[in-house]
Amino acid sequence: MTAALEVQSLCRSFDGIVVADNISLSLAAGDRVALIGPNGAGKTTFVNLVTGTLKPDAGRILLAGVDVTAVSDVERVRRGLVRTFQITRLFPDMTVHEHLMLALLQRAEKTGRLFASLDSFKDAGAEADDLIAQLGLAPVADVKVRALAYGHQRLVEIAIAVALKPKVLLLDEPAAGIPHDEVLRIIEALERLPADLAILMIEHDMDLVFRFAERVIVLAAGKIVCQGTPEEVGRDPAVRAVYLGSYASRDRDALGPGPTVGRGRA
């Protein structure tokens, strides 16, 4: 079966600093993969390369077997590659319901409609209400997101992504910045995502990674240093070295200034 997302030998550097060093990975439909690594490992750069907001120096990106390396970021979204943002990127003056309407109507390619009232799109309205209810956002459906608690905003990010019915979803630190006891709500939301969706989650929170992912890929200095099941990765000395800041072992001399250490709970 063709992989939902395939990344082949992706390379990118900024002013001579390598931020993506020959990264290859493959996600099949239904995969739950976590991409972890210390700060500055190049995780968000990798997401930007895959979504197309950054151009790679070399390498290829394939969506369902089709090379999309030269395809624009917008067109990749339309072909089913959707991301969420590490720092919430919502429209402060729109309500939760409006966010979902916008995403649903965009998916249906109806955002060009000038003279139709939003209320006349009953199917989209009902679908938006469904998604809102699923994520427990019903009490705040008509609140502008600028007035929402951060945890709710993170759920809206996820809801927008789901509304776009992606085939591949890149979750950029879905639990970043929210209190630990609210992470549970994010986990519940993630566990309800469609089973056939291929998900690559970038995350610092190891509890979340271990609970969510079947496979973990460890990135350091733009390079994949290790991958395997969460247990295998947790045992791997290379990973410990990366997270604990000991660069004595093999391959560690290229890391440059040390990553922020001690945040990982692996």
Added chain:
Amino acid sequence: MAPIPGRPAASPRPGCRSRGVPGRELVAPTVVAILGALAYLAFPDDLAFFTRIIVAALFVMSLDLVVGYCGVATLGHAVLYGAGAYAAGILCVDGLTDPLLLIAAGSVAGVVAGLVTALVILRAHGLPQLVLSIAVVQLAYEAANKARDITGGSDGLSGISPGPVFGLFEFDLWGRTAYVLALVLLIATLVVLRRVVRSPFGLLCRGIKQDPDRIRAIGGTIYGNLVKMYALSGAVAGLAGGLTAVTTGVVGLDSVSFEWSAEALVMLVLGGAGTLYGALVGAVVFTGFEHYVAAVDPYHWLFVVGALLIGVVLALPAGLGSLAAWLRRLLPQGAP
């Protein structure tokens, strides 16, 4: 609130107030119609002045579409207005006398000018965009000045004498026909634009204004949609220009000037951007000041406007139009 047809009587979402209430979008046009009729009855000697207010209101609403709803920075919007005014004026001098056709021609010219402006200024963002818009309006101004054979140059284009509306209503000395025509066009435009800003396209444009990169991340495009809004804005600005040519009988260079563009922006900020009715409030207040305060003190009226602008921006950043919402919150809420 009466139960809404097609929905359960008890709203499933507490806090849902604004969605799906039928007829809500007709409130503002109805208010404008009533005020307009009252003005007609109460001040029959000031109808030419009221017509000027309506023209300004249409122009500022057109500006609101691109500034308030899309976040485009422009000080060159008079290009769209002037194109409409000159198109209607020149066609009328050349023998086309039906006023509605002339106004329609002005609107089309506004669309063309809007598309051309959009192609230039939407290539940049922020400050460079503002500077480009000034460059465009200065070029248009000079072009109109140089082409004096067809535009009348700095003397203005005169001799515009349109026929009666529908072949029935002559433009009279008191400006009654002109005023009623302007008021009807204003109400019709308001109905259409309120529809547009509440459409999927309007929602998309609000998103583009707030975070264009996020719109791309849900698969929406930016440039094409902004050009589309610019064309619509040109249709309204051109309509205002055509209306002024038809109702005043003259078109001057000031209709494509930087000053007129800047005044429109001042009116929009005064009234409040991104609501459409703020544009109306701003046009009424600014043009009213110009009319009454300038009559009392022709040398210092802009001083008063400046002070008002500073006061509004500091005390009511959302514009004078937000006073209405503020007052509404003070009033007791209607029965649930």
